[in-house]
Amino acid sequence: MDEQFHIEHLPNGVTLLGQSMKDVSSAAVTFAVPAGSAFDPAPLAGAAAVISEWIMRGAGDRDTRALNDALDNLGCQHDASVVSEFVQLSSAQLGRNLAQAMEIFADILLRPRLEAATFIPARSLILQDLQSLDDEPARKAVMMLRERFYPSPLGRSIYGSVESLESLEARSLEDYARNALGPCGTIVAVAGNIDWPAFVDQAARLLGDWEAPGPAAPAVTAAAAGVTHIERDSAQMHITLGHKACPASDERFYAAHLAETVLSGGMSSRLFTHVREERGLAYHVSTHYHSLKGHAGMFTYAGTVPEKGQETLDVTVRELKRIVEGIADDEMHRARTQYKSATVMAGESTSARAFALAGDWYHLGRLRTLEETIAAIDAVSIEDVLDYVREFPAADFTVMTIGPNALDTSAL
């Protein structure tokens, strides 16, 4: 596949990234504004989540309905969301509608109305999301694990708490939002059927005058870590574990991903084989790599019927630890092929590519070609992966379980 990358910087700190793709009619765009939930000032925890809901309720000349209708008419599949580091606005549409959609997105980020009347419902939706987590223990466990695993507040739940959400006020949140949503460090990535020079001209016109200081960097304190159990009369025992991994910018990143693939990459992976296939313990067991800037973890989930909770935990942990003992040639070959195929297939989707461009830029400060990624995967040896897992062993777990009974974690 011949790839064409583009990079352009605006003087106010916005970075524009692009990839022209042949044979597609769509164009996907992602705006990553560095004002994610980790930046929420402690008393305003949940601010970014409410802001992501609130900015969609009217911007520029359009009220909520006019804004929605305009995006719908352009066929924009759009989403405003929040992660630890960013408020993200992403949208996929036909390439020929991108320019018109860009005008609207600029309104949303630079000129959101943030009216008092739309604040209460925006906050109420986030509150309801937070409360509905109690009905979905699997999602809740994963979220709470991250909160305790990462240094605070980097992994904090995007929802904050009921108390912090209820204490938010329209005026002060508006002030915070107008300062926090700023150009410095903002990434705009576009992939697909694009006209790059025209895109750059338009982006410079729309975003060039954007001014706002951005949020203050959070004060980071040590992770809470430890073992936590939430007792709940759920049908399943939900087990989540986190242990340290190398960050995405580390040269051992590919080794980390290959370790993840050996453990959890497909149905022949170790966790699936030993937890599900050989013992029938759990329908779902998996581990996956996740990275923030400078901090990363390997996050493992297993859900099982309560009677089998202890055995599931023990077998899962045993497999996570056992990888340091060695990896067979054919296992490594499979992991490499899986990783490479997944990369090739993700390269067919304009949305996935826009996200990947933004991720590369944020973590690495450059864009990786498909060729580079494939070569890097091929270059990793079994010994490299083993060196990696010795350096980042499955140990010092942060544990979060939700279910009818606490498990014995003394052997971890």
Add this chain to the structure above:
Amino acid sequence: MEFKQTQLSNGLQVVGEINPSAASLAAGFFVRTGSRDETPEISGVSHFLEHMVFKGTDKRSPFDVNRDFDTMGARYNAFTSEESTVFYGAVVPEFQSPLIDLLGDILRPSLRGEDFDMEKNVILDEIARYEDQPQFKVYEKLMGQFFRGHPLGNNVLGSPESIRALKRDDMQAYFDRRYSAGNVVVAATGNIDFDLLVADVEKACRRWKHFEVTRDTPPVRGNTDQTVIADAKMVHENIALMSAAPSSQDDDRYAAQLLAAIIGDSTGSRLYYALIDPAIADQASMSFDGMDQAGAFITFVSARPDRATEALAITRGVLADFCKSGPSEAELEAAKNKIASGSTLKGEVPMGRLTSVGLGWVYRHEYVPLPEQIERLFQVSTQEVAELARLYDLSAASVLALGPRESL
């Protein structure tokens, strides 16, 4: 894009949508069988069998199956619905032949007793897993309620009791009744070599027997009961409504898809403005499910218990109002643009086209290229959508609520 199709002498059909510029290809074996083809004694057997298909053949152990998929770097899975069981994978083009060889082989599983007993635990755990997902639970119970007395009311997963009682030979007998060569469509999309595909399918499947497979398609008399299931542990009230809709074979399916988007798309729809915008509910959506000679409109609403009665009343109001006055031109136009854009995006990846091409052939024996699908969508008028709403009377819905409330 080019479309090709053929049929083996044993009745197995092969269809392909060829896109030489794609980086990958997807292939699936679509078996026209699911929970609607089960009797109560074997409830859940279709889905359990889907799991057992990955447990190996005379040539392959369970681990061999998993290993062979992973050696190709395939993205693969399977799903079972009320009426289809589908096994599929996506790979880069060099693995086309090995993928077909593998899928073709596992569709004739050994169903070994020890694997059967072990997998039973996994199925029981999967049933427990869905117990902890309220939306799924509500959907399952409402299907049972709306289609009571009709095969589509059969539960896909079965119950813990029916699964525990199921015997290996019951599954074999079901397999022998349903997995006829003539009841299977092999569909492939993306960067495929069609001649090679046909040759490989022939090699893998030519010994499959052809026999008569039937399916009951009685008329649907949707039950319009209202049930509230109280569960004091739950925080939110999850409400679902179901009413009759065009079938998958019906030409009205395009209008039905538009109707559902106008009323209940995740953005800019009537339910969005009536419930989400004012934060009366935190979820509200409507979808159209076209099935074999039957169809349903399904609406989901999730709200805090103190707003649940109001949310349900508003939902009913939106549905009744739509039946009375139909959509505006602007609403219809927006829904068309959204659906067209969504299908275009999905269609840019081979995997995104597979179910559309495969099920299109299973249900209608027809192939409609994506541009023509979009064309047909754009031909639908406001009058047609309004007539559809009246014809299917959205307000005559079956309702099921699950949550802390005793009544609504």
